[in-house]
Amino acid sequence: MAVSYTQFPGHWGFDAKASPPWQMLPVGGMRFLMASGTFGLAPRVHVPSGSAASLTATESFAAGYSLLKLTGIRGGKAFIDWAPPGTSLSDPFVSEGLLEVSVKAQKLVGTAFHYVEAGRRQTTARRIADLEDMIRGANELLTPQANVRLESKSAKILNLRQRLGKVVYDAGDPEKPWKRDEWEIVTRNADPSADFNVFFVREFEDDDTPRIDRTDAAVRWWERNCILEDDTGHDAAEVLAHETMHLLRLGHSTKAAHLSAPGHLRTGTIITRDQANIINRSGT
Template identity: 35%
Template sequence: KTWGALGVTYTGPGAAPAPPAGKPKFEEKKPKDGFDGAVNPPWQMVPMSGQKTVILKNADNLTVVSRNPGIATVEDDPKCFVHGGRELIIKGKTKGTTFIDVKNGATTVASLEVAVKTKKTVQASFHLVEDNAGHKTSRTTSSIDGWVKTMNDIFLPQANIQVTKKRAISVKINKDLGAVVRFSSHLPGVPASEHEWDLVIAKGDASADFNVFFVWEYEQDINPNHDDTDAGTLGKNCIFEDHAGTNVGDTLAHELGHTLGVNDFYGATEKPLLMYGITDQRGQKIPKAHANTMNP
């Protein structure tokens, strides 16, 4: 019997036996902190000159060592934990990959792959677009710092990538872009004058790593009058419409993920990922493969 309200577990006659200890297992200490438990061995990103904590279960009397302490060191947090396991503090020393091994005598019974990453800085410039016919974005510069903070909340702990706002300005395009700004050069039979992407991105910041252009409406398929697209990113340029859902910071982070080399994913199991392709249905998780592409 368990007296849950008292936090007391009855262990006398008739109580359920304790489950077997099982194999040693690494787990994340907190979500979206650079741990990937879906790969084998599990993986943890550690920032250079920084540290991360992971949980290790079922390893009470086992030894934990780093294969290369020049890349990453490991030490036990000496406290007792409610989860009953150990907590390991891993410190990043130099850029590279190593493993934390759990040993029973000379035998390695579990490992954690550790990638120590240097900080990658992405300088982002933001542009509020208007044309010469009265079309303009409804967004304002006052929102941008909050979106940059969301991007950093996603990227820094998981991939050691920091986004900095380089500039946030209004830009005017001396043409009537119409009700929809289009990328259409890849579509057969669409007049060349409909392709407005190049006019917009010409107003970008050549020295930025990521240029965002906020427009009223953006489309890139054959049916511009049906709202199928929230944003489009090619190279380091992103056109982002006013109707791009509610989680704007998440969607900007997703678009930056394209600039950093990762494509969209649409599998049902991939919904927790930042790079899941559907706006406002995606999560913020950056798994090992994506982190290593974004910040190798």
């Protein structure tokens, strides 16, 4: 019987579509996988040359399957395979049932949050009191799948003397069909000591259709700045997590089920192996 894996519980950094299947394991954390087809076999941990990974893999039994418990000790890449008990680790991999494991140290993103007030038409409706819930929601997507964690460095009202229009435009490209570019007006107030600066505004637009509302937020990763509007088409925590992935140098996915898919396409919040390994290179 072929060895196969199912994560227990839910989707916690397991990529069944990777080859071989892949599991993210946080340093100091645990993950559980149900493994079928392992009768009479035991898990072995293989650490490739050059990797500093340290983890344990133990199994318990239930009707028809093994429950594989992985515990992360030190960051790095490793592999799990299944072999008859007593098989030496010096023996070759058993390719059937091979599982790749990335033991990832936590990547903290210290973030400064700015609540823009710039006249009646361009003052955010968001409140600092709601920020904790937004950060928690973003981390519920990022941390279990890639061990990335947002942390609030500061949160304050940003009162701009220069009044902005009804929509904050980021022209970016001088060939775009409008002249007003307000990105710099807003983001020049960034905290240079933060890993990430997030500016909340009432309305924002940055694509080639300035009069059609289809942009929730944008990031310039090289500046470490993000502008995020009030009227997001998705939950604000999901948008914040999506933009954090852009900050960490990940582009858009064409798969709707991925968290990194653009807002008009996105239907899910999955982070794959390859995406997790870009936004948090620990364990690669």
